[in-house]
Amino acid sequence: AAGVIQSPRHLIKEKRETATLKCYPIPRHDTVYWYQQGPGQDPQFLISFYEKMQSDKGSIPDRFSAQQFSDYHSELNMSSLELGDSALYFCASSLGVGGPYEQYFGPGTRLTVT
Amino acid sequence: GQNIDQPTEMTATEGAIVQINCTYQTSGFNGLFWYQQHAGEAPTFLSYNVLDGLEEKGRFSSFLSRSKGYSYLLLKELQMKDSASYLCAVLDSNYQLIWGAGTKLIIKP
Numbered sequence: 001a002a003g004v005i006q007s008p009r010h011l012i013k014e015k016r017e018t019a020t021l022k023c024y025p026i027p028r029h030d031t032v033y034w035y036q037q038g039p040g041q042d043p044q045f046l047i048s049f050y051e052k053m054q055s056d057k058g059s060i061p062d063r064f065s066a067q068q069f070s071d072y073h074s075e076l077n078m079s080s081l082e083l084g085d086s087a088l089y090f091c092a093s094s095l096g097v098g099g100p101y102e103q104y105f106g107p108g109t110r111l112t113v114t
Numbered sequence: 115g116q117n118i119d120q121p122t123e124m125t126a127t128e129g130a131i132v133q134i135n136c137t138y139q140t141s142g143f144n145g146l147f148w149y150q151q152h153a154g155e156a157p158t159f160l161s162y163n164v165l166d167g168l169e170e171k172g173r174f175s176s177f178l179s180r181s182k183g184y185s186y187l188l189l190k191e192l193q194m195k196d197s198a199s200y201l202c203a204v205l206d207s208n209y210q211l212i213w214g215a216g217t218k219l220i221i222k223p
Binding site: 041042043044045056058088090102103104105106107108110 | 147154155156157158159162201208210211213214215216
């Protein structure tokens with residue numbers, strides 16, 4: 001079965017650079033979530049989109065922005081990168097929002113900022 | 115504030131049974147999820163409880179008591195591959211997932 005796809009899987013950037021992470025949800029899933037997970041920490045919710053509109057916002061820094069496109073894929077844009085942005089970034093998708101919909105997680109993008 | 119508590123780490127023996135507890139205090143409740151996460155990998159769904167009681171799924175079972183704000187994940191016939199972190203997450207009144215910090219389960223031969 002098709003799963004959530006994230007690219008790239010690994011990314012190394014320098015401080016103050018920008019990065020773009022991409023997420024392709026499971027086909028027919030209309031909701032995408034972005035999470036940031038530091039070492040030994042639980043996933044921190046950043047932002048979510050339903051039907052291409054922002055549905056919820058968590059602890060996403062102002063330096064980050066995201067959007068969901070007409071084909072439902074989503075991109076997380078990160079600017080002025082800081083060392084503390086080094087983390088695993090997970091994208092998850094679900095069918096529907098505002099309900100107990102199971103989130104299917106992608107494999108994650110490991111971002112290292114040097 | 116919203117709070118989910120789980121033990122940080124637990125150790126169990128291969129073939130044994132282990133129970134991982136989760137207590138929560140959230141603004142509203144629309145269900146509780148358990149996810150398994152191996153190091154460096156994505157969380158994978160294990161179970162969802164919204165009504166009180168026990169849900170059994172093979173070697174894994176999950177229990178919920180809404181009045182006590184309490185859930186547990188029961189793992190039977192432990193295998194080495196069960197070594198992972200187990201995350202408890204509650205869906206609050208806004209249908210946002212509130213995550214616990216996870217319980218690292220170490221399985222010894």
